[in-house]
Amino acid sequence: ANRKLLLLPGDGIGPEVMAEARRVIDWLARSGRARFELAEDLVGGASIEATGKPITEPVIERALEADAVLFGAVGGPQWDSQPFDNRPEIAILELRKRLGLFANLRPAPVFDALIDASPLKPEIVRGLDIMIVRESTGGIYFGEPRGIETLPDGTKRGINTEVYTTPEIERVARVAFELARKRQGRLTSVEKANVMESGLLWRQTVTALGAAEYPDVQLSHMYADNCAMQLAKNPRQFDVIVTGNLFGDLLSDLASMLTGSLGMLPSATLGAPDAAGRRHALYEPIHGSAPDIAGKGLANPLAQILSLAMLLRYSFDMQEDAAAIEAAVSNVLASGMRTADIEQKGTARIGTRTMGDAVLRELDKL
Amino acid sequence: ANRKLLLLPGDGIGPEVMAEARRVIDWLARSGRARFELAEDLVGGASIEATGKPITEPVIERALEADAVLFGAVGGPQWDSQPFDNRPEIAILELRKRLGLFANLRPAPVFDALIDASPLKPEIVRGLDIMIVRESTGGIYFGEPRGIETLPDGTKRGINTEVYTTPEIERVARVAFELARKRQGRLTSVEKANVMESGLLWRQTVTALGAAEYPDVQLSHMYADNCAMQLAKNPRQFDVIVTGNLFGDLLSDLASMLTGSLGMLPSATLGAPDAAGRRHALYEPIHGSAPDIAGKGLANPLAQILSLAMLLRYSFDMQEDAAAIEAAVSNVLASGMRTADIEQKGTARIGTRTMGDAVLRELDKL
Ligand SMILES: CC(C)[C@H](C(=O)O)[C@@H](O)C(=O)O
Ligand SMILES: CC(C)[C@H](C(=O)O)[C@@H](O)C(=O)O
Numbered sequence: 176a177n178r179k180l181l182l183l184p185g186d187g188i189g190p191e192v193m194a195e196a197r198r199v200i201d202w203l204a205r206s207g208r209a210r211f212e213l214a215e216d217l218v219g220g221a222s223i224e225a226t227g228k229p230i231t232e233p234v235i236e237r238a239l240e241a242d243a244v245l246f247g248a249v250g251g252p253q254w255d256s257q258p259f260d261n262r263p264e265i266a267i268l269e270l271r272k273r274l275g276l277f278a279n280l281r282p283a284p285v286f287d288a289l290i291d292a293s294p295l296k297p298e299i300v301r302g303l304d305i306m307i308v309r310e311s312t313g314g315i316y317f318g319e320p321r322g323i324e325t326l327p328d329g330t331k332r333g334i335n336t337e338v339y340t341t342p343e344i345e346r347v348a349r350v351a352f353e354l355a356r357k358r359q360g361r362l363t364s365v366e367k368a369n370v371m372e373s374g375l376l377w378r379q380t381v382t383a384l385g386a387a388e389y390p391d392v393q394l395s396h397m398y399a400d401n402c403a404m405q406l407a408k409n410p411r412q413f414d415v416i417v418t419g420n421l422f423g424d425l426l427s428d429l430a431s432m433l434t435g436s437l438g439m440l441p442s443a444t445l446g447a448p449d450a451a452g453r454r455h456a457l458y459e460p461i462h463g464s465a466p467d468i469a470g471k472g473l474a475n476p477l478a479q480i481l482s483l484a485m486l487l488r489y490s491f492d493m494q495e496d497a498a499a500i501e502a503a504v505s506n507v508l509a510s511g512m513r514t515a516d517i518e519q520k521g522t523a524r525i526g527t528r529t530m531g532d533a534v535l536r537e538l539d540k541l
Numbered sequence: 542a543n544r545k546l547l548l549l550p551g552d553g554i555g556p557e558v559m560a561e562a563r564r565v566i567d568w569l570a571r572s573g574r575a576r577f578e579l580a581e582d583l584v585g586g587a588s589i590e591a592t593g594k595p596i597t598e599p600v601i602e603r604a605l606e607a608d609a610v611l612f613g614a615v616g617g618p619q620w621d622s623q624p625f626d627n628r629p630e631i632a633i634l635e636l637r638k639r640l641g642l643f644a645n646l647r648p649a650p651v652f653d654a655l656i657d658a659s660p661l662k663p664e665i666v667r668g669l670d671i672m673i674v675r676e677s678t679g680g681i682y683f684g685e686p687r688g689i690e691t692l693p694d695g696t697k698r699g700i701n702t703e704v705y706t707t708p709e710i711e712r713v714a715r716v717a718f719e720l721a722r723k724r725q726g727r728l729t730s731v732e733k734a735n736v737m738e739s740g741l742l743w744r745q746t747v748t749a750l751g752a753a754e755y756p757d758v759q760l761s762h763m764y765a766d767n768c769a770m771q772l773a774k775n776p777r778q779f780d781v782i783v784t785g786n787l788f789g790d791l792l793s794d795l796a797s798m799l800t801g802s803l804g805m806l807p808s809a810t811l812g813a814p815d816a817a818g819r820r821h822a823l824y825e826p827i828h829g830s831a832p833d834i835a836g837k838g839l840a841n842p843l844a845q846i847l848s849l850a851m852l853l854r855y856s857f858d859m860q861e862d863a864a865a866i867e868a869a870v871s872n873v874l875a876s877g878m879r880t881a882d883i884e885q886k887g888t889a890r891i892g893t894r895t896m897g898d899a900v901l902r903e904l905d906k907l
Contacts, residue, residue: 264735294773295660323738333742335703341696369630370682372689376699403791404798407660425769432770
């Protein structure tokens with residue numbers, strides 16, 4: 176049976192970069208490596224324009240049926256005035272929730288060819304390779320009660336609730352422990368156990384799981400404020416980091432920025448495997464929809480293409496094909512071709528399509 | 542009448558660095574600049590040892606009566622096994638709450654002499670001068686309900702509540718707007734209004750206050766994850782940042798780390814002024830108690846001394862004396878003297894006491 180992929184290009188540069196990933200999917204078929212059954216649908220602002228909603232029930236159903244979802248980016252100034260619960264980003268939150276995508280994997284590697292683009296000194300980031308595992312269906316993003324209420328005296332009160340249960344903590348920690356095992360064997364769990372009881376439960380639960388099932392993984396704990404500092408001071412001390420939804424949002428973006436190549440970074444968000452080992456999964460570049468450069472053919476498609484590589488690796492265990500795509504991207508960078516976002520002295524500036532061409536050419540050489 | 546200061550040296554290096562600040566207080570008296578009535582008391586681990594509690598009611602009352610509190614640092618491995626609500630840090634949270642210290646001011650300047658200590662490239666941080674205003678008596682640090690409960694099936698659930706009311710947001714935003722007015726006239730308000738209703742209320746309230754009372758201040762809004770990235774990418778874009786308790790915890794520590802001189806940075810935490818313009822206030826270095834080097838005479842006392850300068854400036858409007866202390870510290874740095882934490886090639890390593898001597902010598906020259 177063919178593998179089913181749902182492509183959700185979204186808004187802004189989403190469709191442009193997705194088009195290049197699609198050419199890599201075509202290449203996989205052409206070269207006899209893998210055949211996918213493709214469907215494409217609307218999400219984010221594009222969906223609001225067509226249907227009034229950032230994501231519709233049929234699209235969620237198609238995502239539930241797919242073997243994997245490849246997502247582009249959503250949002251733009253046109254939709255800034257949408258009500259809170261109808262913004263383009265709601266599509267991402269809905270997909271995470273409805274597909275049970277609780278483990279957001281955010282690799283933050285430094286590409287040798289791009290090391291000078293890091294705001295950090297090169298001696299601090301050379302060889303950096305962090306994996307942040309962010310819980311993504313719980314915590315303050317989804318906790319109830321929430322909302323804005325008006326008090327008797329006319330003032331208002333905004334409320335959100337951070338909630339984590341032991342099973343929620345265990346399942347995401349398990350993903351992180353497993354990854355650590357395949358990497359350098361070190362896991363740092365991050366919370367504010369000194370101030371928040373939910374963080375204290377997080378720490379206790381991760382500690383117990385580590386002792387019971389992963390004694391071979393070296394586990395340490397860090398407060399979130401200290402983690403932000405340590406990422407800036409000495410990011411190479413980290414192998415895998417596991418943390419809640421809100422801290423993960425800040426810390427993974429910070430780590431990404433430190434690599435100096437936001438336009439290069441993919442992400443995966445995984446659900447729980449069923450009895451047959453199948454799980455829902457969504458893959459997306461970490462960059463946004465970049466409305467300022469949308470439609471101009473300037474966007475960097477490499478994060479979208481690397482998201483496809485993650486998709487092959489985590490949803491279909493196609494390690495070799497994933498590695499081939501990653502090698503092609505490295506080779507393109509090494510050859511000095513750059514989209515505007517990663518341009519440096521002495522490199523050649525090219526557009527979205529030409530970058531896609533370059534990746535395909537490298538793939539053909541492999 | 543004498544001005545009343547309460548000194549709370551705390552644990553670890555707290556007493557050592559406080560001793561040097563105290564010598565500067567003596568110098569202020571000796572040189573006829575200002576006389577203070579000093580009291581000193583126990584806080585943190587030292588208080589746990591003596592009384593069983595991280596801070597006692599009489600100490601809180603003394604703090605309420607004082608014109609200002611100068612705080613050292615608390616904590617250490619001896620107290621890691623204290624119950625959640627009896628840890629040394631509780632003293633800080635209690636003082637913030639009981640004294641109504643809602644506005645935590647965290648300057649993050651880059652000292653020219655220490656620019657190479659920043660993990661960021663010098664061209665990114667040269668001349669950096671950010672002021673972060675962190676709300677410090679509300680949000681998820683204090684919100685109810687909170688705690689860990691056991692569910693019928695035996696699993697546990699950790700809960701914390703993020704709550705902000707319009708008056709809480711307005712009063713801290715006002716402090717930030719006023720500071721922006723005296724600085725470069727720019728304020729960035731930071732939240733996650735795209736995900737949290739409490740952040741949405743924060744954004745709406747700050748926007749309304751700015752339009753009504755501070756039209757001369759250039760106000761912008763930023764999501765917390767983006768702020769973490771922008772601090773790493775281009776920190777000089779910021780003048781004043783205002784944010785809630787939890788985001789402020791991470792972002793202010795990150796900004797401090799980017800300056801490269803944690804051991805140099807003071808902070809102020811202010812309450813609301815009464816009719817006579819008097820307000821409670823606490824001043825403390827941002828560094829911790831550094832148990833590993835405590836008692837060895839190695840700690841850098843400059844953050845504690847600069848906290849005293851902030852105290853003179855914000856609690857007693859002694860602008861000149863504050864500036865004198867700051868100038869003395871700059872001159873000492875320029876002369877190449879360094880404690881171990883800020884040592885560089887070509888500088889002379891000195892200890893805590895010698896650093897205090899050097900500051901006093903510079904003060905005498907002024
Ligand atoms: C778009 C938004 C809801 C989202 C988040 O805050 O999780 C984004 O910042 C992310 O990290 O995917
Ligand atoms: C000690 C701790 C309670 C505190 C906090 O999280 O607020 C500290 O990190 C700080 O920033 O003052």
